[in-house]
Amino acid sequence: SHAQARILLAYEPFTLTLHGHGVGDATSHVFKTETQKLLHIVANSLYSEKEVFVRELVSNAADALEKLRYMRMSGATSDAAGDAPLEIRLFVDPEAKTFTIQDTGVGMTEQELNDHLGTIARSGSKSFIERLEESGNKNADAREKIIGQFGVGFYSSFMVGDRVRVYTRSAQPDAKGYCWSSDGTGAYTIAEAEHVDVGTKIVVELRDQCLEFADRAKIEGIVFKYSNFVGFPIYLNGKKINTVEALWTMASGDKSSISDEQHTEFYRFVASTWDRPRFRLHYKTDAPLSINSLLYVPGNHAEQFGMERMDPGVSLYSRKVLIQSKSAALLPGWLRFVKGVIDSEDIPLNLSREMLQDSALIKRLRDVMTQRICKWLEEEARRNPEKYNLFARDFGVFLKEGVCTDASHKDAIGKLLRFESSALEKGKVTSFKEYIARMPESQAAIYYLCVPNREYGDESPYSERFKQQNIEILYLYDSVDEFVMHNLGQVADKPLVSIDSQEALKALTT
């Protein structure tokens, strides 16, 4: 009973045991006002879905493991810090209504436990928090900056927990174990604790309306969705639950250790399909922002059978943690056939869907990726024209949609188009570039004719006269082609002219 516990506590500081740790006298601390406001925002309105608290805690655990891995590699740890395996252990206990995550990472000192709150308040400075509150928490960029701070994510555990305890011991030599405890409202306590391994263990006592997070299958699903590629083994009640390598973080290029089979397996995982990719791009850059992407063009696509419009195929990660699955914000709609992953460290975690749409960072990312994909497809066309021409036949519908909807990239997309021509036999296709290379210097325009098929093209009265004057005509069979030509207007300063137009007929008479 309380009386007995009080009596026992009076005699032996370590009689109170919690979660297997002897917890000593606690000192109480009050959150600074700024911190208070920030924590209230984080615990109540910052995140679109409660389940992301799992991702936040797993990400912090992975960062802590990364730090310890680096310390061990650079010989910065004493053997006192031990050599426990670098791993993340999750435990759910429906009876106790607790969700627990433990990492064997660097852990925190008492100083860090106290400082941490301060740094958040200082970095999430007054103006930020006020601006955030004024804009009713809708200012995307301000939210991004606040969220970016390391560890803010920890406070998301108060979305689902009415009490959170943190048992932690730093990997620094002679560090003691501590127990931090709070209900996330105004204050927290810190006490020394016994039997704390190096690393951090966070025990969330779940609110009555959040007991789903004590369900094994639920947690397994959340980890699979957001944290499947975290670079450390994740165990749930003792069973390993993450499996697939974050392929995009491995070496790329010819020295790459990644086999075609691994790519195909990864492609099938991210594209949730069973075909083989036609093309693959492993693109990394640090400027204008950090990008590590692994993209695939699929073997076939659902829309070719008249199925409904495909979902976007590329997911956004930040340091191997899922930010948004199949995000429509990452690439323009016409590139929805591309499958894969874009990982950028510059994107702070827990961006909600609407924030992704209008964030300046995402707009820049989208532009860089679109340009790079156009360049990639041009390279594939040079590398293997036949294979590329099959792609242009099967995916031309997307490219043409791009010319008509993505004005800032329409010229780059124009280079990717392929058409039949009066100069080539039926079934063969050519590019604008090849057409221009064949035409005489004196020819002022690129001529085309929209017809249902090759036969109509050859028999058209218009084309007869052009062929007599040995002028090549591009034959366009798709209904959208007229709009494509109209949107392109010209290629390499040569106007695109339909041979059944007045302009073309004038050209003939001269």
Ligand SMILES: Nc1nc(Cl)c2cnn(Cc3ccc(Br)cc3F)c2n1
């Ligand atoms: N797992 C893990 N490991 C490490 Cl080394 C750190 C450092 N900061 N954080 C976030 C955080 C900050 C304050 C409190 Br109280 C709890 C908390 F999880 C960490 N989480």
